Amino acid sequence: MTIPGRLGPVLSALDAERRRGRGAEALATLLLLAATVGAPWILSAASLNDLGQAILFGLFAIGFNILFKYSGLLSFGHAAFFGVAAYGEALLLQAFPAAPVPLLILAAASGTGVLGVLLGHVCVRRTGAYFSMTTLAIGAFFYTIAFKWHAVTGGTDGLGGFMPAALVLLPGWRLANPSIAQTYELSVVFLIPVALAAWLLLERSPFGNAVQLVCQNEERAAFLGYDTHRVKLANYGLAAFIAGIAGALWAIANGFVSTDSIDLTLSTTVIIMTFIGGSQWFWGPLLGSTIYIFGSDRLSAFTQHWQLWMGLVFILLVLVFPRGVAGLPSMLFARLIGRND
Amino acid sequence: MTDNPLLALHGISKSFGAGPVLNDLSLAIRSGERRGLIGPNGAGKTTLINIMTGRYRPDAGRIQYRGQDITSLPPHRRNRLGIGRSFQILSLFGQASVGENIRGALLRKHGLGTTAFRRLGHLEQIFAESEQIAALVGLLPVLTERVDKLPYGMQRRLDIALVLAQEPELIILDEPAAGLSAAETRDLIDLLKTIMGDRTLILVEHDMDVVYALADRITVLDYGRVLTEGTPAEVNADPEVRRIYLGEAH
Numbered sequence: 125m126t127i128p129g130r131l132g133p134v135l136s137a138l139d140a141e142r143r144r145g146r147g148a149e150a151l152a153t154l155l156l157l158a159a160t161v162g163a164p165w166i167l168s169a170a171s172l173n174d175l176g177q178a179i180l181f182g183l184f185a186i187g188f189n190i191l192f193k194y195s196g197l198l199s200f201g202h203a204a205f206f207g208v209a210a211y212g213e214a215l216l217l218q219a220f221p222a223a224p225v226p227l228l229i230l231a232a233a234s235g236t237g238v239l240g241v242l243l244g245h246v247c248v249r250r251t252g253a254y255f256s257m258t259t260l261a262i263g264a265f266f267y268t269i270a271f272k273w274h275a276v277t278g279g280t281d282g283l284g285g286f287m288p289a290a291l292v293l294l295p296g297w298r299l300a301n302p303s304i305a306q307t308y309e310l311s312v313v314f315l316i317p318v319a320l321a322a323w324l325l326l327e328r329s330p331f332g333n334a335v336q337l338v339c340q341n342e343e344r345a346a347f348l349g350y351d352t353h354r355v356k357l358a359n360y361g362l363a364a365f366i367a368g369i370a371g372a373l374w375a376i377a378n379g380f381v382s383t384d385s386i387d388l389t390l391s392t393t394v395i396i397m398t399f400i401g402g403s404q405w406f407w408g409p410l411l412g413s414t415i416y417i418f419g420s421d422r423l424s425a426f427t428q429h430w431q432l433w434m435g436l437v438f439i440l441l442v443l444v445f446p447r448g449v450a451g452l453p454s455m456l457f458a459r460l461i462g463r464n465d
Numbered sequence: 466m467t468d469n470p471l472l473a474l475h476g477i478s479k480s481f482g483a484g485p486v487l488n489d490l491s492l493a494i495r496s497g498e499r500r501g502l503i504g505p506n507g508a509g510k511t512t513l514i515n516i517m518t519g520r521y522r523p524d525a526g527r528i529q530y531r532g533q534d535i536t537s538l539p540p541h542r543r544n545r546l547g548i549g550r551s552f553q554i555l556s557l558f559g560q561a562s563v564g565e566n567i568r569g570a571l572l573r574k575h576g577l578g579t580t581a582f583r584r585l586g587h588l589e590q591i592f593a594e595s596e597q598i599a600a601l602v603g604l605l606p607v608l609t610e611r612v613d614k615l616p617y618g619m620q621r622r623l624d625i626a627l628v629l630a631q632e633p634e635l636i637i638l639d640e641p642a643a644g645l646s647a648a649e650t651r652d653l654i655d656l657l658k659t660i661m662g663d664r665t666l667i668l669v670e671h672d673m674d675v676v677y678a679l680a681d682r683i684t685v686l687d688y689g690r691v692l693t694e695g696t697p698a699e700v701n702a703d704p705e706v707r708r709i710y711l712g713e714a715h
Binding site: 146324325328329330331332333334336337340341343344345346347348349350351352354355358 | 544
């Protein structure tokens with residue numbers, strides 16, 4: 125189209141206004157990541173281990189929320205991907221004890237991502253409750269496999285003894301006696317870069333833009349030439365891949381994989397974590413998992429019924445802060461200037 | 466009819482439940498033509514557009530675009546071949562800004578729609594182009610506003626801006642003046658006249674002033690078939706058209 129004049133460069137300032145809000149978001153992201161990296165100087169060893177678990181489950185929750193926030197799809201079976209990757213990682217370590225761990229994690233997560241794309245063909249054509257029910261069935265299906273296929277998964281006994289004496293982090297760099305004490309270090313080194321890449325992809329790239337356009341108005345996106353099914357499928361695969369990275373690392377951090385890593389409870393825990401933290405911010409699930417892990421750890425010191433109290437806290441949070449903890453600053457700000465949206 | 470129409474429909478039939486909406490309908494649009502599609506309510510105009518653009522599959526018949534059979538192609542593939550459409554009932558990205566809406570259309574046109582390894586904010590060309598398109602349809606002052614907060618007339622113009630942004634070869638407008646005031650409708654006609662260039666247009670519209678101002682050929686639909694076809698003057702003079710359509714509606 126020939127458009128008279130070139131108004132562009134002068135007017136770019138206009139749209140820069142909209143991008144200003146993104147500056148605040150990028151700053152909050154930076155602060156959050158700085159806090160996780162700087163934690164060893166502040167926290168005790170036990171708390172650091174909690175933080176490692178929080179980051180691990182936070183990444184899993186981020187994977188779950190990539191579907192919910194950006195595609196509007198609520199998955200009730202996301203533990204399937206976490207668990208498949210955890211079992212996969214355990215089996216890979218058994219088979220290739222001398223292979224570099226990042227490669228094994230990537231292999232387990234990539235396999236999970238491919239599985240996600242395959243399963244996505246079944247479920248992303250559905251929306252709302254129908255999508256959720258399909259994912260519930262998928263979750264139950266993979267749980268049953270893990271539970272019944274004793275020869276491979278160990279059934280109710282779980283899989284153990286797959287950890288080599290020393291983990292090969294990179295060729296020439298070994299981690300002796302890998303144990304749960306290193307959860308934090310492993311989490312920071314492996315999970316944060318993955319989460320950051322996913323954030324850039326969804327919040328800053330045309331791909332993330334397309335995912336959000338398809339979520340807002342699938343029909344118009346299709347008439348603008350977007351292959352909406354493939355866009356949703358790609359995002360489902362990404363959500364499975366990220367859950368897979370977390371699951372693979374869980375196998376290493378734990379040294380043991382059981383049906384706990386693939387059951388319905390885990391699928392719902394990740395939803396609770398996400399909503400505590402706030403689903404509308406990319407990093408909200410990480411906040412939520414931190415609150416959940418530390419909260420349950422502290423509560424369980426006082427009472428056996430910590431899950432009851434955790435549940436009450438969850439109900440309270442959902443009622444009082446429907447946008448989660450991450451939604452608090454904007455909620456307070458809106459109240460301060462008397463806006464109501 | 467010419468030998469090589471841009472868009473050709475052959476024997477299209479479509480029914481929903483009880484009765485046929487389109488009945489063995491054939492139509493050919495030449496390149497560069499500006500075709501008005503008119504007819505009383507329920508004549509099948511919107512269904513016809515939905516069949517042209519891939520929202521519905523016909524029960525029978527074939528659709529060809531530039532000689533290629535597109536009958537079974539989904540909407541996004543037809544769009545990529547050069548067919549752009551607007552919507553009678555507005556269909557926008559309501560939670561996004563005007564600029565983001567236009568950029569969504571532009572990114573796709575430039576083949577960057579789902580690129581993963583580029584920073585959206587660094588695509589200066591896309592931003593500059595989106596501002597130019599917004600200026601063209603008079604939406605530059607509201608470029609950063611959320612679309613669902615805008616007045617209806619502005620949303621209408623954005624709907625058309627999304628079509629124009631992609632520079633489609635064939636533009637299909639489904640009642641672009643629906644819900645607009647007389648002044649807004651005049652502005653719309655002026656806008657479309659300036660930007661159409663030598664593109665091909667298919668226009669469904671109830672407002673006959675808009676049709677006469679923009680179309681150089683008119684097809685009259687009635688009960689899912691073509692009643693008559695001709696220049697605006699011929700159609701206007703057709704006694705049967707006057708009886709069933711113009712006489713009733715005005």
